[in-house]
Amino acid sequence: MTILCGNDDVMPQWTGDPSAARELQISWSRCVIRENRLPPLRCVAGADVGFEAQGAVTRAVLVVLSWPSLAFMDYSVARLPTVMPYIPGLLSFRECPALLKALGELRLTPDLVFCDGQGIAHPRRFGVASHFGVLSGLPTIGVGKSRLCGQHEDVSNEPGASMPLLDEGECIGKVLRTRTNVKPVYVSIGHKIDLDTALKLVQQAAPRYRLPEPIRWADGIASRRPSFMRRLRDIHDQ
Secondary structure, three states: OOOOEOOEOOOOOOOOOHHHHHHHHHHHHOOOOOOOOOOOOOEEEEEEEEEEHHHOEEEEEEEEEEOOOOOEEEEEEEEEEOOOOOOOOOHHHHHHHHHHHHHHOOOOOOOEEEEEEOOOOOOOOOOHHHHHHHHHOOOEEEEEOOOOOOEOOOOOOOOOOEEEEEEOOEEEEEEEOOOOOOOOEEEEEEEOOOHHHHHHHHHHHOOOOOOOHHHHHHHHHHOOOHHHHHHHHHHHHO
C-alpha cells in the first residue's frame, strides 16, 4: 500500500496503538490535495466496504460506471482478514487494505471514486475517502450518510439545496439534499478535488435516489440485492 506523499512510502501495519494511528491521520491529512486535479471524466467508481464472519473478514466492492451516462462497466470484490478492531474515527485503517486490493483487481482504472464515507469531514480531516485517495493517487469524494463531526443549519427540502458543514470555523463539507423528503448526504473533499466540484458531481451522479449511482451499485452488489444481481446477470448474458 503506497503512500503517495511525503517521506512515508509504506502504510504501516496496525500496532495496537490508537494514538499512533491518530497521529498518522493528522500527518497524512497534509497530503490531501483540496483543489481540482480531475482528468477528463470517462468512468467513475463507487466504493463500499463491509464486514463478514462477525467482523473477521473485510469485504470491499468497487463498481465502475461510465460518465455521465452511469452505465455499468466493471466491478470487483475483494476480501481480506480484518487488520484492526473497530475504533471510531479510525475506520479507514480497517477499510483501505481491502479497497486497494479491489482496485488492483479492476480491469478499468476509474477517473474518480465516490466513497461511502467521509473525506475531510472528519475530526482529523482524514476519513476513508481521503485515506483511499492519498494511498491510490485517485481523485475521491466522500459521501457520508450521517454526520461524523461539524455543525450545519437546516437544509431546505428542495433537491439540490445545500448548507455548509462547519467545524471550528472551517468549512469541511456540504450537507446536500439530493431528493425531496429524503435525508441529506454529507459531501466532502476526498482527494484531488475542490468542494464545489465535488458537490456538483454528487448531484449529477444521484439523478433518482438519495445516494450517487456508483455507491448504490457498490452497496447493491456487496449486499447481493436481487435487483442488482439480476442486472449483473443480464449484463453478462448480453
